[in-house]
Amino acid sequence: MPGEAMHQKGADGARRAKTWLDATTRVRMSWTNEDAVHASRLEFEWPFGGQPYSFDVGGMLCGGEFEGHFFVxxxxxxADAADQGTHYDDWVAKCYLTRRDHHRLADHFMWITWHPFRVTKWKSLCSxxxxxxxxxxxxxxxxxFGVDGADEAKAQIDQDLVKDVADRLWLLVxxxxxxxxxxxxxxxxxxxSKQVEKGEM
Structure with missing residues (x-):
């Protein structure tokens, strides 16, 4: 698929996901990475190499245990599993990094797809x-971590943070x-309108 078509397909997916999330009535506000004002809330940078990374949708949840929690x-x-597994591996790394360095901007990390992937490992994807x-x-x-070796990187991983991040992962199909x-x-x-009357909005 040409680059421009892929971009449009991705943007359409982000808009559709945002619309669905809003319709759950558990999202107080939300935005996509194309939002003129809030897009910067979804943009971050890898510590080494100076390259950016971003999320597609972000916002704030409301009600019950999720009241006031931010999500990305x-x-x-x-339409199929395609290369989602490869992207997912990078995504969990982004989640770890975002939670480590910008924890106030993300309490929950959602992977929203229209087709499952790695179905034989599905139960362990949020582990x-x-x-x-x-x-x-x-x-x-x-x-x-700025290192090449696996052992060097492993020594820098915060195991408590790893568990914390895993508990905050959502898989939505x-x-x-x-x-x-x-x-x-x-x-x-x-x-x-009722929430506004009660002063909840």
Whole structure:
């Protein structure tokens, strides 16, 4: 797929994910990486090499145990598993780094896709070992810890942080019909108006 088409497909996925998240009524505010004001909240930099990385969607959750929690999300508008596994390994490394260096900007990390991947390892994708595996990839060792060797990188990994990050990972699989099976805009407006009346917005 040409680069421009891939970009458009990715942007469409981010917008659709944002729309679905908003429709859960558990998101107080949200934005994508194309937002004129809030996009910078999704942009970060690898410690070594000076290269940037970013997330696709971000926002604040509301209600219950998630009240006031910030989230960032990676969206994969894919029709099959494709190379999601490779991207996922880098994503968990980004989550670790963001939680380590910018913990106030992200309490939850969501991977939102339209097709599952690594199905034989699905149950372990949000495990501490999955985070460690991503961190120890050669290119991630270099740009996160500034070292080439696996043992050197492993010695710098904060195991408590690894578990903390793993507990904050979400795997969400959407479908086109599922996107339609949400609260209507009219009913959502009623909920928001009630929240405003109660001073919750």
């Amino acid at each position: 999300a990676e969206c994969k508008n894919y 501490p070992q999955s985070v460690i595996d991503g961190l120890l990839l050669p290119h991630n060792r270099k740009r996160i 959407l479908a086109e019909k599922q996107e339609k099976l949400v609260i209507t805009p009219q009913d959502r407006a009623l909920i928001i």
